[in-house]
Every structure is written in C-alpha cells, then in structure tokens.
Amino acid sequence: MKDDDVLTIVGAIGAILGIIVVAIRFYARHMTNNKIGWDDWCILISTIAVIGGDVLVVVANSMYPNSAEVASHKDPSYEYTEDDIHYTKLSFGATSIYFTTVSATKLSILLMYNRIFSISHSFRRQILLLTLLTAAFWMATTISNCLNCIPLEYVWINAKADPRYCINYNLYWMGCGLAECAIDILILLVPVRTISSLKLSRSKKIAVAGVFMLGTFVIISGIVKVVLSYVPGSRQPNFGQTSLWSSIHISTGIIGACLPVCWPVFIRLEGFLSGKTPPASSVRGQWYGSSRGSTRFTSKTTRPQEYPAHDFHDPLTGQSDVHELLQHKENVRRSVPSISNNTNPESDT
Structure with missing residues (x-):
C-alpha cells in the first residue's frame, strides 16, 4: 500500500471517529439534561477544523501524489511544476488549520478541568495560566506560519531554499512540535494531584486510567510526529510523515477530550448490550x-x-x-x- 493511500485512510478514519465521539458527547449532554458548555463548543470547533484540514490533505495527496516528496527533498535548483504549486498551497492551508485544531482541543480539555476541579484558587490559577499559554501558542504559531515567507507567495514558488525570503520551516515545525508536547504534558499533569486524592470506585478508577493512558498516547504521537517529520539538512520537513502523524495526533486528542463527558452514554450502552437498559x-x-x-x-x-x-x-x-x-x-x-x-x-x- 502506498504512503498516500495510508494517509488517506488514516485521515478518513480519524475524521469519522472524531465526528462520532463529538456527536456522542453532545448526546450525553442532552441525555443527562446538562447545559452545553464552552468546552463542548471548543471541541466542536476543533472537529470542524480537522474535517477541513483532512479534506485539504486528502485532496493534495490524491491529486498530486508525487509532490509531497518533491516538497520535502527538493533540489534548491528545482523549479516547481504546476502540480507542485497546487500541492504546496493545499499543504499550507492544512498546516494553518492544524494549529487551530490542536489549540481548540487543548482549550476544551482545560475548560472541562475547570468544570470538574474548580475547587480552589490555586487550581483555577493553574488552569488560567495554561489557558493563556495555549492561546499564546495558537496566536504565535498561526501568525508565524502565515509569515514564514515574505511575501507569502514565496511559499509555493520554490524560494524556501533561500533564507532571504523564508524561515527554515524544518526547524520551525520541529520547534512548534516540541512546544506543543510541553503544553500537552502540563495539561496531562495538572489534575493528577487532585485525582489522586479522590476516593473512587473501581470502575471509575479504570475509566480515569483509560482517559489518562489515551492522553499519554497523544503526547507520544506528538513526539513521533516531531521525530519523523524532521529531515536533517533540509529546510522542509517530511510532509508525508507530518500529515500522517498529525492526523493521528489530532484524532486521539479529540477522543481523549470527549471520553469523560461521553461516559454516561457508555454506561447506558453497556446496559443495553447486557439486556438491562437503564433509563x-x-x-x-x-x-x-x-x-x-x-x-x-x-x-x-x-x-x-x-x-x-x-x-x-x-x-x-x-x-x-x-x-x-x-x-x-x-x-x-x-x-x-x-x-x-x-x-x-x-x-x-
């Protein structure tokens, strides 16, 4: 199976799973008669963004299958073809959407933390600081991505090898990935102290462990994305690996952000499968x-x-x-x- 086919399949599966889990999340709100909060709206924004990004990636890799390798390992003297230009434009759009997607997911998790654990001034301050950090990450990465070449059209006319016009996007992407991993680790760790002090039943301990294990996989997928997308000596990352692991990273993040809210639906589904469906x-x-x-x-x-x-x-x-x-x-x-x-x-x- 070609890399482009793998990327298309992974992107499609990730988008479908994201839509399903977010739909279950909103149904859980309705089923338990709870108001829809800001964390729900943030995850909805993230889902809409990931659908748009996946569409751009799938179109780019299906219509211009050879351009990804050209963009990642091009000779400085190589002149972009028309297909290469179209591919680069689509990839640029998907990359810009990526930062909005992951930032909205992080904000959703932080807002959910605030709804669950908002019990002390110190914890609220931690949530506020991480929220500001996430917002700063989104603004910095989105603006810098749009200004990575001046003028912007140099992004897709093969001038990125010339440092007079464009930044080293290979190093830029790695730096953004490392910063994102650091934020993910902080978000994962911030409620640990509070959760460890709770007296939970066994089923809830298993549930919490599952959510945190998925959160750990989000961090791991982010690290793998950084490592595999970096191309030593190049000014461009490996766009094929970048797209693949970005899709995995985004999908697991959305699923992990929704699991705690979807739990009542899973409880009811378990009763249905066992023949004892509770109202x-x-x-x-x-x-x-x-x-x-x-x-x-x-x-x-x-x-x-x-x-x-x-x-x-x-x-x-x-x-x-x-x-x-x-x-x-x-x-x-x-x-x-x-x-x-x-x-x-x-x-x-």
Missing part, C-alpha cells in the same frame, strides 16, 4: 450520588460553610460540572466532620 434518569443517578461508589450526605448531616465550592450538581436545574467520570463528592466526605455518632455519610461497601 436516562437512572444513568444520571449513577453519577449524581445514587449509585454504588458514590457518596451522599444524610439529611442530618450539615456541610460547613467553608466548603460550598464542592457542591457540583444542582438536581433542580440539571446543571452539572462534568463529574460523570470523577465523583468529586466522595472527596468532600473526608473533609467534612460528622456532627454526631449517628450522622455519618454513606459509605461505599
């Missing part, structure tokens, strides 16, 4: 305090005034701060003293 209200109850592995306070228990930020779900409005996967109320139980010997929180037995 939507029952699924909500599993996450909002009525299932095994969750914790509720008895009517005699009074929460101290200093812990109001831990009340994540309002059963009257249906609003929830996306704790479908992480039942943060269990962590509150350890912080609240019992009033008497007869007023103890329910335990997970």
Whole structure:
C-alpha cells in the first residue's frame, strides 16, 4: 500500500471517529439534561477544523501524489511544476488549520478541568495560566506560519531554499512540535494531584486510567510526529510523515477530550448490550450520588460553610460540572466532620 493511500485512510478514519465521539458527547449532554458548555463548543470547533484540514490533505495527496516528496527533498535548483504549486498551497492551508485544531482541543480539555476541579484558587490559577499559554501558542504559531515567507507567495514558488525570503520551516515545525508536547504534558499533569486524592470506585478508577493512558498516547504521537517529520539538512520537513502523524495526533486528542463527558452514554450502552437498559434518569443517578461508589450526605448531616465550592450538581436545574467520570463528592466526605455518632455519610461497601 502506498504512503498516500495510508494517509488517506488514516485521515478518513480519524475524521469519522472524531465526528462520532463529538456527536456522542453532545448526546450525553442532552441525555443527562446538562447545559452545553464552552468546552463542548471548543471541541466542536476543533472537529470542524480537522474535517477541513483532512479534506485539504486528502485532496493534495490524491491529486498530486508525487509532490509531497518533491516538497520535502527538493533540489534548491528545482523549479516547481504546476502540480507542485497546487500541492504546496493545499499543504499550507492544512498546516494553518492544524494549529487551530490542536489549540481548540487543548482549550476544551482545560475548560472541562475547570468544570470538574474548580475547587480552589490555586487550581483555577493553574488552569488560567495554561489557558493563556495555549492561546499564546495558537496566536504565535498561526501568525508565524502565515509569515514564514515574505511575501507569502514565496511559499509555493520554490524560494524556501533561500533564507532571504523564508524561515527554515524544518526547524520551525520541529520547534512548534516540541512546544506543543510541553503544553500537552502540563495539561496531562495538572489534575493528577487532585485525582489522586479522590476516593473512587473501581470502575471509575479504570475509566480515569483509560482517559489518562489515551492522553499519554497523544503526547507520544506528538513526539513521533516531531521525530519523523524532521529531515536533517533540509529546510522542509517530511510532509508525508507530518500529515500522517498529525492526523493521528489530532484524532486521539479529540477522543481523549470527549471520553469523560461521553461516559454516561457508555454506561447506558453497556446496559443495553447486557439486556438491562437503564433509563436516562437512572444513568444520571449513577453519577449524581445514587449509585454504588458514590457518596451522599444524610439529611442530618450539615456541610460547613467553608466548603460550598464542592457542591457540583444542582438536581433542580440539571446543571452539572462534568463529574460523570470523577465523583468529586466522595472527596468532600473526608473533609467534612460528622456532627454526631449517628450522622455519618454513606459509605461505599
């Protein structure tokens, strides 16, 4: 199978999986009667962007299959053909969209963190700093990518070998990839301390481990993208490897960002496959305090005034701060003293 065919298949599969998972995410919001938040809109923007980028990549590689190698390993004296120019224009558009896609995905994850773990000023500050860092990354990479050649038309007329007009895009792409990997690692690590302090049921621990394993693969795919796309001694990266691993990197990022929100749908699907489909209200109850592995306070228990930020779900409005996967109320139980010997929180037995 040719590299172009592999790239087309991977891009198509990634786009389809992204659309399916995002659709499940929005259905989960509807099923659990939760409002659509900014994190949902960000992941929708990312999905739309990745569809546009994949279309450009597939068109470029299917219509101009020989131009990718020419663009990556061209002789400085080589003059671009008409096909090479069209391919380079499409690749430039896909690269510009790439930075918007990955940045929107990162912002979605950070906003989801804020909905789940927004319980302390220090954590909010960490989220704010990472949000500003992600926004700065998007602005810097998008602007610099559009200005990598001055004038811009030199991007596709084979002048990139001349440093008077264009930056070394090979080094630029590697630098952007390394910066993105660093941000991904910070985003993955920021909730670890909070999650480690939670008392979760076994099923939720497995779920959290799965989400974090996928987050680790996002980082690994980003590192592989940087390594394989770099061409020593060239002013251009390997566009074939860049496109392939960028598609994998983007798809796994979108899926990982959606898994926590999609979890109620998976619970209901599991019941359907086992022949015991619970109603939507029952699924909500599993996450909002009525299932095994969750914790509720008895009517005699009074929460101290200093812990109001831990009340994540309002059963009257249906609003929830996306704790479908992480039942943060269990962590509150350890912080609240019992009033008497007869007023103890329910335990997970």
